[in-house]
Amino acid sequence: MSTLVIVESPSKAKKIQSYLGSGYVVRASLGHVRDLPSTKAEIPAKYAGEAWARLGVHVEEGFKPLYIVPASKAKVVKELRELAKGADRVLLATDPDREGEAIAWHLARALGLGTDPERMTFHEITKDAIQAAARRTRPIDYALVGAQESRRIIDRLLGYGVSPLLWNSISSGLSAGRVQSAALAALAHREQARMAHVAAPYWRVTATVGEPAFTATVFSVSGKRLATPKDFDPATGQLRTPALVLTPEQAAQLVAFLKARPVTVAAVERTPYSTRPPAPFTTSTLQQEASKGLKFSPKQSMDVAQRLYEGGHITYMRTDSPSLSEEATQAARAVAVAAFGASAVPAAPREYAAKAKNAQEAHEAIRPAGRSFKAPQDTGLSGGELALYDLIYRRTVASQMLDVQGTKTGLTLKAGGVQLGATGRTVTEPGFTRLYQDVPEGEGEDAQALPDVQEGTTLPVQDARAEEKHTPAPGRFTEASLVRALEKVGVGRPSTYASILSTLDARGYTRVVKRQLTVTWLGLLVSAYLSKFFADLVDVQFTAQMEADLDQIAVGALRREAYLTRFWTEGFARVIARAPQQAPSVPVPRVPGAVVTVKAGEVVLSLDGRSAPLPPELSPDELTAEVAGEVLSGTALGPVRRAATREGKVRRTGGSLKKRAGAPRKKKAA
Known part of the structure; x- marks a missing residue:
C-alpha cells in the first residue's frame, strides 16, 4: 500500500519524507496549482466569448470563479495526477491556514480526488508531529476555503475595477487593493501632517545633580510652566496653551542661576511596579521585534x-495566537529552571490568550519546535537563521519567567523659584530580563537610578545646560510600526503584512529611508485619488470590518454569496461606475497656491501658471518655498539632489511614472 503526501515546497517534502519513511511518497505542489486567468490567452476556449471571462468571476452566477491551471503549473499537475492515480491514499498536507486550505481544495479538484479528500495538518515539522498528523487526518474545511475564495474574488473585483481608473487618471502599472490602499492612506496622512508642520523653537534646561549624578529637568519658573512640544499648534507653530517660552537670554540666565546654588528635595514619590514578560511571538510581533x-x-x-x-x-510562522501548548509551556519552564534555578519561574505556568476567535486559525504561537527546546548553539544554524531562532527561543522561554519588579521614583527639586523634576527606577527582581530585554522605546531618563533621599535634603548642582529645540514633526512609520498600527485596528492578517509592504514598494508608492517608510509623490497622488472617490477603500474601519466578515465566512456564520453581493453588487460596483478618470492633485501647505499633480506621465509642481517635474528623490515634506523656487526655475537637480544624496535619499533617479511604476502585476493585490 502506498500513500501520496502533497506539500507545498520541495525542502519541506524532503524533510517530511525522511520522517514518514517507506510506504509514503512526498511531493511538492510548488504553491497554488489553480487560479483565476491573468491574461486573455489563459481563458479556456469554451468561455472565450463570455463577457465576464476576462474578469474571471461570473458575478451574475453567484460570483462563480473561473479557475484554470496556469501553463507554469501544467507539468506539476500532470505529475501529481499520475502519482495520485497509482496511490492507495492521498493526503493533502498544505499549510495549516486559509491559504493552505484553499491550495488543498484546488489540488483535490485539479487531481480529481473526489468530494472527500483527506487533509493532513501540522504546525511543526518534527518526527512526532508528522507521524501523528498522518494518522489523524480530517476532511477539507469548506468554510475556510470559502473565506479564502471570497478574499481572492474581492481582490480580483477591486483590482480589475479600480486599477484601470488609476491607469487612466495617473499612470499605467498602478494598483489598489483591500489592505494595500488602507495602509497607503495611513502613510499618506502621516506625510501630509509632516508637510503641514511648522516647527516652533523652545528651550529645554537640565541640571546634573547629586553624587552619584542624575539628570533633572526644569519644568517651571516662578510658578510658570515651561513650554513643551504639546503646547504648540503643529500647523502654525504658535503657542496654544498657557506656558512660558524662554528667550535665549532667559535660558542662559537660568543656567547661570542653577550653577550658582544647590537644589532642595521638595517631594519624593516612590511607587512599586512590576512588568510581565511579553507574550510568545505572533507573526506581527515577530516582524516588529526582528525589525527592532x-x-x-x-x-x-x-x-x-x-x-x-x-x-x-520552529512551529508554523503565520499565526495571530500567542498561546503555547502544554508541552511547549513545560519545555520553556524547563529551560528557564536549568539556566536560572527553580525560582526563575512562577509557581503556576503562564497562559496567553489567543485573540483570534476562529478556532481553525488560532494556532500556537511561534516557538522552537519539539517537546524540548534545542539551545541556539546546538542547532547548527548560522547567520540570519541563527539570529532569528535565538530571538524566538529567548522570547518563548522568557514568557514563562518571573515579572520584573522594582520601584519607580519621582523627585521634585527646588532652587528658589525654579522647580525641576527627575524620574527613575530601581530594579529589585530582574525576572525575565535575565534572558530577554524588552525595554520600551524612548524610555530615556526614566531608566536612570535616583538616590535614596528624603524631603528637605540639599543636593549640589554639578552642571546645568540649556538646549534650544524645535517641535518635531509627526514621526514616519517604520515597517514594524506600520504592521503594529494595522494589526491594532484589525486591518490585514498574519500572512499579508509582508506582501502589503512589498507591493507598496514595488508600485513606487513608498521607499525606505533610514529605516523609515517615506511616501513618494506618486503614493500621495494615488492615495488622494482613492480618498476622494473610494473613501471606504482607504478607511481602516471599513477594511477591518471586511476582515471580520471574512472571519465570519471562515466559521460558517456568514454566507459567501450574501457577503459578496452586499460588498460588490450593492457597494463597490456602483462606486466604480460613478468614479471619474481625473488627475488628482495634492496641495503644498508651505507653498501657498502650489499643487502637485500629474501631467503627461510626470509628477509635476504647478504654481502661478508655471509647471515643472519634481525630482523623484525629493520627499514630500522637503518641498518648501525655497525648494519650489528651485524646481520651477530648473535648478532643483543641483542643490536639491545633492542634499538628498548626502542624506542617502536617492533611490530612483528620474524618468516618467510609467517607467518607475513598473508593469501591471499578475498576482492578486494585498
Whole structure:
C-alpha cells in the first residue's frame, strides 16, 4: 500500500519524507496549482466569448470563479495526477491556514480526488508531529476555503475595477487593493501632517545633580510652566496653551542661576511596579521585534522564518495566537529552571490568550519546535537563521519567567523659584530580563537610578545646560510600526503584512529611508485619488470590518454569496461606475497656491501658471518655498539632489511614472 503526501515546497517534502519513511511518497505542489486567468490567452476556449471571462468571476452566477491551471503549473499537475492515480491514499498536507486550505481544495479538484479528500495538518515539522498528523487526518474545511475564495474574488473585483481608473487618471502599472490602499492612506496622512508642520523653537534646561549624578529637568519658573512640544499648534507653530517660552537670554540666565546654588528635595514619590514578560511571538510581533533587534524587514523575517519552519526548527510562522501548548509551556519552564534555578519561574505556568476567535486559525504561537527546546548553539544554524531562532527561543522561554519588579521614583527639586523634576527606577527582581530585554522605546531618563533621599535634603548642582529645540514633526512609520498600527485596528492578517509592504514598494508608492517608510509623490497622488472617490477603500474601519466578515465566512456564520453581493453588487460596483478618470492633485501647505499633480506621465509642481517635474528623490515634506523656487526655475537637480544624496535619499533617479511604476502585476493585490 502506498500513500501520496502533497506539500507545498520541495525542502519541506524532503524533510517530511525522511520522517514518514517507506510506504509514503512526498511531493511538492510548488504553491497554488489553480487560479483565476491573468491574461486573455489563459481563458479556456469554451468561455472565450463570455463577457465576464476576462474578469474571471461570473458575478451574475453567484460570483462563480473561473479557475484554470496556469501553463507554469501544467507539468506539476500532470505529475501529481499520475502519482495520485497509482496511490492507495492521498493526503493533502498544505499549510495549516486559509491559504493552505484553499491550495488543498484546488489540488483535490485539479487531481480529481473526489468530494472527500483527506487533509493532513501540522504546525511543526518534527518526527512526532508528522507521524501523528498522518494518522489523524480530517476532511477539507469548506468554510475556510470559502473565506479564502471570497478574499481572492474581492481582490480580483477591486483590482480589475479600480486599477484601470488609476491607469487612466495617473499612470499605467498602478494598483489598489483591500489592505494595500488602507495602509497607503495611513502613510499618506502621516506625510501630509509632516508637510503641514511648522516647527516652533523652545528651550529645554537640565541640571546634573547629586553624587552619584542624575539628570533633572526644569519644568517651571516662578510658578510658570515651561513650554513643551504639546503646547504648540503643529500647523502654525504658535503657542496654544498657557506656558512660558524662554528667550535665549532667559535660558542662559537660568543656567547661570542653577550653577550658582544647590537644589532642595521638595517631594519624593516612590511607587512599586512590576512588568510581565511579553507574550510568545505572533507573526506581527515577530516582524516588529526582528525589525527592532535584528534590522530585518518584514519580508526578510518571513523568508528566514519559513526556512526555519521547513527545517523543523520552529512551529508554523503565520499565526495571530500567542498561546503555547502544554508541552511547549513545560519545555520553556524547563529551560528557564536549568539556566536560572527553580525560582526563575512562577509557581503556576503562564497562559496567553489567543485573540483570534476562529478556532481553525488560532494556532500556537511561534516557538522552537519539539517537546524540548534545542539551545541556539546546538542547532547548527548560522547567520540570519541563527539570529532569528535565538530571538524566538529567548522570547518563548522568557514568557514563562518571573515579572520584573522594582520601584519607580519621582523627585521634585527646588532652587528658589525654579522647580525641576527627575524620574527613575530601581530594579529589585530582574525576572525575565535575565534572558530577554524588552525595554520600551524612548524610555530615556526614566531608566536612570535616583538616590535614596528624603524631603528637605540639599543636593549640589554639578552642571546645568540649556538646549534650544524645535517641535518635531509627526514621526514616519517604520515597517514594524506600520504592521503594529494595522494589526491594532484589525486591518490585514498574519500572512499579508509582508506582501502589503512589498507591493507598496514595488508600485513606487513608498521607499525606505533610514529605516523609515517615506511616501513618494506618486503614493500621495494615488492615495488622494482613492480618498476622494473610494473613501471606504482607504478607511481602516471599513477594511477591518471586511476582515471580520471574512472571519465570519471562515466559521460558517456568514454566507459567501450574501457577503459578496452586499460588498460588490450593492457597494463597490456602483462606486466604480460613478468614479471619474481625473488627475488628482495634492496641495503644498508651505507653498501657498502650489499643487502637485500629474501631467503627461510626470509628477509635476504647478504654481502661478508655471509647471515643472519634481525630482523623484525629493520627499514630500522637503518641498518648501525655497525648494519650489528651485524646481520651477530648473535648478532643483543641483542643490536639491545633492542634499538628498548626502542624506542617502536617492533611490530612483528620474524618468516618467510609467517607467518607475513598473508593469501591471499578475498576482492578486494585498
